Structures are given as C-alpha cells and as structure tokens.
Amino acid sequence: MTRRMWSGFAVAMAALLVAGCNRSGRLVERDGKPLVVTTVTMVTDMVREVGGERVHVEGLMGAGVDPHTFKPRISDARLLEDAAAVFYCGLHLEGKMQESLERLSLRKPQVWAVSSGVPPDRLLAPQEEYEGHHDPHLWGDPALWAETVGVVVEGLSRIDPEGRSGFEARGEAYRKKLLALDEWARARVAEIPEGKRVLVTSHDAFFYFGRAYGFEVRGLQGVSTVSEAGFKDRAQLVKFIRERGIRTIFPESSVNPKAIAAVAEEAGVEASAEHLFSDAMGTPGDVVERRGESYDRGTYIGMVKHNINTVVDGLKPGGGTP
Numbered sequence: 001m002t003r004r005m006w007s008g009f010a011v012a013m014a015a016l017l018v019a020g021c022n023r024s025g026r027l028v029e030r031d032g033k034p035l036v037v038t039t040v041t042m043v044t045d046m047v048r049e050v051g052g053e054r055v056h057v058e059g060l061m062g063a064g065v066d067p068h069t070f071k072p073r074i075s076d077a078r079l080l081e082d083a084a085a086v087f088y089c090g091l092h093l094e095g096k097m098q099e100s101l102e103r104l105s106l107r108k109p110q111v112w113a114v115s116s117g118v119p120p121d122r123l124l125a126p127q128e129e130y131e132g133h134h135d136p137h138l139w140g141d142p143a144l145w146a147e148t149v150g151v152v153v154e155g156l157s158r159i160d161p162e163g164r165s166g167f168e169a170r171g172e173a174y175r176k177k178l179l180a181l182d183e184w185a186r187a188r189v190a191e192i193p194e195g196k197r198v199l200v201t202s203h204d205a206f207f208y209f210g211r212a213y214g215f216e217v218r219g220l221q222g223v224s225t226v227s228e229a230g231f232k233d234r235a236q237l238v239k240f241i242r243e244r245g246i247r248t249i250f251p252e253s254s255v256n257p258k259a260i261a262a263v264a265e266e267a268g269v270e271a272s273a274e275h276l277f278s279d280a281m282g283t284p285g286d287v288v289e290r291r292g293e294s295y296d297r298g299t300y301i302g303m304v305k306h307n308i309n310t311v312v313d314g315l316k317p318g319g320g321t322p
Contacts, residue, residue, distance in 0.1 A: 028082035030056035034159050037083035039094050040067050041281040042139045043114055045300045047087050049174045050152045054163045058083075063283040063298065066254040067094050080104060084159045087152060090115035091123075091136035093279075112155040114148040122147070124207050137278070140209030142185065142304055146178040181301055182212070185308045189213045191316045198246050199311060200237065200263075202255035205278035209307075220260055234263055241267040248314040252278040274310045277303045 028035045033056040038044040044059035051057060060076050061067060067089075080086055080101075090113030092098055105111035115123075115138060122144060123134040139145045153171040157164040189197070197215040199206055204219035220237055241249065241263070249264050250272045251257035257275065264271035282297030290309050295302035 028084070030058075034084035035079075035082055036085045036087065036156070036159075037079045038086070039070075039088040039097070040279065041065075041298075042145075042300050042303075043087050043089055045281065046114070046149065046174070047152055047156070050149065050167055050171045051156055052166060052170055054160055054166065055084075055156060061280065063280055064254050065280050067279050070094065070097065072097060081108075083108075083110075085110035085112065085155050087112050087114055087155060089113065089136055089138070091138075092133045093136035110155055110158055112151050114151045117148040117151040118144060119147070124211070135204075135207050137205045137208055139300065139304075140206050141182075141212035142178045143182040143212065144208060145300075146175045146182075149175045149178075177301060181304055185213060185304065188308050188312050189215075191312055193317070196315055196317070198244055198315075200241060200246060200249040201276060201278070202250075202252040202257070202260045203278070205252065206276075215311075220263060221255070234259070234266070237263055238267045241269055248272055250311065250314065251275045253282070254279045270314075272310060272314050274306075274314075276307050276310060282306070 033054060036047055036051060036055045036057045038047050038057060038059045040061050041059060041063060044057060044061075047055070048057050058079055060072070060079070061070055081104075086101065086104070086108070088094055088098070088101055088111075090098065093115075094101070101111055101113075115136065118138060123138075125134070138148065149171045153164075153167045156167045160167075194214060197213070198218070199210060199215045200218045200220075202219065203221035204217065206215070206217045206219070209215065210217035218237060218240060220233060240246075246267075246269060248270045249260060249267075251260045253275045255278070257271070261271050277297065281300060281303040284296065284298030286297040287294055287302075288297060288306070290305075293305070295305045297303055297306045
C-alpha cells in the first residue's frame with residue numbers, strides 16, 4: 001500500500017473512531033430495515049441471499065475492486081459506524097482495514113469475519129506476505145465457501161431475532177446451491193486431463209480453487225496484489241509455461257492485465273480473451289449465456305460458473321478461449 005493510499009485510509013479510519021464517540025448507540029435503518037455493511041462483493045452477495053427482504057445491505061467494494069489496495073472513504077467510515085452489523089472476509093484479505101474492523105468490534109459486537117466459519121484445518125498454510133495469516137481466497141472452493149454461510153445466519157439473527165427462521169431457511173437453501181455448484185464444477189473440470197490442469201493467472205488467488213479441482217496453480221504476483229512482480233518473477237514464470245507446455249494463461253478482472261499479457265507474449269502462448277474473477281465479482285446484471293445456460297456474473301454463483309467455463313474451455317483438448 002503506497003503512502004498516499006495509507007494516508008487516505010488513516011484519515012477515514014480516524015474519522016470512524018471519532019464518529020464512534022459521537023454516534024454510539026445510534027441504530028440506522030434504510031427503508032425501515034436494519035443497515036448491514038459488507039466489504040468484498042462475494043460477502044455482499046451472500047449476505048443479500050441470506051438476509052432477503054429483512055435487511056438493507058450496503059457493500060463497500062464494487063465490481064472489479066481489489067480489496068488488497070482498497071482505499072476507504074469518509075463515507076465508508078460513517079457506514080461502518082452506523083451499521084447494525086458488519087460482515088467481512090477476514091484472514092487479512094481487506095489488508096490494513098482489518099485492524100480497524102477488529103477495533104470496531106470492541107465497541108460494536110455485531111462485526112463478523114465470515115472466514116471464522118471455516119475449520120482451521122481446512123485453511124491453506126500461512127503466507128509470508130500475510131504475516132503468518134492463512135490464504136484468504138476461500139471462495140475459490142464453493143464447498144468451502146458454503147462453510148461461511150452459518151456465520152451470516154447467526155450474525156443477522158442477532159440483530160433481527162424475529163427473522164431467524166427465515167435467515168436459517170435461506171441460508172440452508174443457499175448452502176445447498178453452493179454444494180450443487182461444486183458438483184457441477186467437478187463435472188466440467190473432468191473434461192481437462194489431469195496432466196493439463198495447470199492454471200497460470202495474474203496473482204495467487206486460486207490456491208483453494210486448485211486444491212478443490214486438482215489444478216497446479218501459478219500466479220505472476222503473490223497472494224496479495226500489493227507487491228508487484230519483478231523481472232525475475234516474470235522470467236521464472238515464462239520458463240515454467242514453456243517447460244509445461246501450457247497454451248493458455250488467464251488475466252484477472254481486478255488486476256491490471258498488462259503484466260500477464262507480457263508474459264503470454266514472451267512465452268509464446270495465448271492470454272485468454274476472457275478474464276477470471278478473483279477478488280471481486282462482475283457487475284450486477286451482467287447476464288451471459290454459455291453452454292445453453294444463462295447466469296449473472298455479478299453474483300457469486302455466476303462468477304464461479306464464468307471462471308470454470310473459461311478455464312475449462314481454455315485448457316481442455318480441442319478447446320479455445322471464447
């Protein structure tokens with residue numbers, strides 16, 4: 001995070017603390033519903049699925065926003081302070097912002113890291129750049145992401161006890177959709193021979209995806225996009241691509257595509273015409289039709305379907321980037 005970015009972040013969070021002193025005890029509603037604030041789009045989508053019509057959800061980060069480098073605004077600080085509940089991913093996905101969210105939770109009990117719903121033994125090993133914290137990109141594995149639904153159900157039930165039965169029913173329905181999505185993904189990935197399941201992307205956001213579906217994963221940048229790839233990193237990746245006979249590599253929606261495009265050109269391979277959604281979903285309402293099925297890439301389920309279809313079509317024998 002650059003000094004300018006950190007300065008903006010610090011100002012916004014300082015405002016949050018001041019607001020906390022002046023606005024404590026205030027419960028804000030939108031359209032007569034409790035205000036719930038979320039961070040990344042995948043969490044926002046889940047909270048909306050579970051909350052239904054009983055809550056008003058405001059997401060801080062929109063389509064294509066990189067949470068590793070997100071710069072909170074004063075208005076974001078006010079939303080966080082006003083919220084009846086706050087949901088974020090955790091595991092330091094939100095970078096420096098997590099420290100402020102944890103401090104906020106000392107005054108505001110309904111601040112929830114959805115990653116707390118995942119059993120520790122299912123988290124990937126701590127990454128050095130996250131200062132010993134686990135890889136936060138849980139949503140790459142839909143079955144693992146389903147483990148976080150219970151946190152949302154409980155958090156919403158705390159602020160709206162009368163709505164608990166509805167939250168539980170919608171949460172269970174959504175969890176089943178995620179497990180069905182996982183089964184669909186496994187069937188599609190089976191079209192790629194195991195020896196060809198090598199996924200090269202802009203940054204290391206797909207390790208959970210790789211573990212779930214049997215891919216070896218390489219990223220040009222690390223788990224966080226804050227650190228930029230150097231010449232040595234690029235040269236090593238080009239060598240790896242050539243040695244493994246990889247024919248397609250994949251840019252990401254929330255990462256500048258220039259670096260991965262340069263790798264593709266140097267390695268003499270194709271960069272997919274379709275980017276993958278890694279740290280953010282697509283724009284809500286971005287409905288596409290593929291393989292006889294329509295889905296909205298601005299939802300988590302649509303995001304996963306897009307990623308799976310793009311990877312499979314790019315790597316399977318006889319396939320090609322759409």
